[in-house]
Amino acid sequence: MLFSALFAAPLGVSAIPSSRYDREPPNWSNEQQTMTPEFWHARWQNGELGWHLEEINGHLRTFWPTLGLPADTLVFVPLCGKTLDLLWLTSQKQRVIGIEISEIAVRDFFAEHGLTPEVTKFGALERWQAGELTILRGDFFDLTATDLTEVGAVYDCASLIALPKDLRARYAEHLKSIVPSKALCLLITFAYDQEKMSGPPFAVLSDEIAALYADRYRIEDLATFDAINDLPTLRDRGLSTLSKTIWHLQPLTSNQAIAGEKQTN
Numbered sequence: 001m002l003f004s005a006l007f008a009a010p011l012g013v014s015a016i017p018s019s020r021y022d023r024e025p026p027n028w029s030n031e032q033q034t035m036t037p038e039f040w041h042a043r044w045q046n047g048e049l050g051w052h053l054e055e056i057n058g059h060l061r062t063f064w065p066t067l068g069l070p071a072d073t074l075v076f077v078p079l080c081g082k083t084l085d086l087l088w089l090t091s092q093k094q095r096v097i098g099i100e101i102s103e104i105a106v107r108d109f110f111a112e113h114g115l116t117p118e119v120t121k122f123g124a125l126e127r128w129q130a131g132e133l134t135i136l137r138g139d140f141f142d143l144t145a146t147d148l149t150e151v152g153a154v155y156d157c158a159s160l161i162a163l164p165k166d167l168r169a170r171y172a173e174h175l176k177s178i179v180p181s182k183a184l185c186l187l188i189t190f191a192y193d194q195e196k197m198s199g200p201p202f203a204v205l206s207d208e209i210a211a212l213y214a215d216r217y218r219i220e221d222l223a224t225f226d227a228i229n230d231l232p233t234l235r236d237r238g239l240s241t242l243s244k245t246i247w248h249l250q251p252l253t254s255n256q257a258i259a260g261e262k263q264t265n
């Protein structure tokens with residue numbers, strides 16, 4: 001399903017009786033929007049997972065193969081939740097490393113897929129590993145570059161857009177500081193009038209993506225879709241239009257990056 005919802009009940013899933021996914025999204029107060037770890041722990045504790053899809057993201061299926069990555073590429077999935085996309089990526093012969101702060105999410109992910117992970121300490125984090133799939137349990141902001149030296153690609157779905165603006169800037173800076181400069185990124189964002197609805201999901205417009213990432217990547221819009229009809233709960237929260245964009249962030253060569261710096265100085 002190409003236009004599946006990220007933060008609303010996905011089409012098809014609402015048919016599951018008593019599913020937590022058919023609940024209305026709760027009211028997110030301004031305070032909650034600081035998106036502290038406690039905020040996310042409470043979401044997992046209460047099963048309020050409006051973003052979670054019980055299927056593979058259709059955009060991932062469509063666009064990942066166009067990136068032309070070699071088999072065995074290590075793919076980093078920040079703020080991964082328990083997305084099924086992790087499994088799909090391993091089915092494409094990629095190695096995967098996610099990071100997720102919630103122990104409930106990580107435990108549920110492995111249990112729901114009948115996987116028995118080996119759990120070891122990994123600095124300030126825990127490393128849960130089953131075959132080619134690893135989830136680091138802990139805070140994204142505790143990751144360092146030495147933890148991710150082998151990463152060749154990043155898949156950002158419902159991660160950047162889960163964060164309010166100040167935290168997005170911090171997130172993007174940290175991401176750039178921990179993933180190797182050669183790693184490309186597939187990024188999915190929403191654009192809508194932020195005045196009409198408070199996030200999450202937050203609107204992240206093309207100007208902001210350029211401000212966050214143009215120093216490091218050539219930014220290509222692979223596709224933009226009108227997505228409001230696929231997100232009925234966001235319509236109920238006040239939106240009448242919303243678009244979804246799939247971005248390919250291609251690493252700049254060092255010469256391109258230097259040329260960009262000279263232009264801005």
Ligand SMILES: C[S@@+](CC[C@H](N)C(=O)[O-])C[C@H]1O[C@@H](n2cnc3c(N)ncnc32)[C@H](O)[C@@H]1O
Pocket residue numbers: 037040041051052053078079080081082083099100101102105138139140141157158159162
């Ligand atoms: C909106 S959900 C998206 C999950 C996943 N990307 C998906 O598409 O299903 C955001 C996730 O980020 C996790 N998270 C939030 N802050 C984090 C942090 N600082 N470090 C690691 N995970 C974090 C939350 O627990 C939550 O599972």
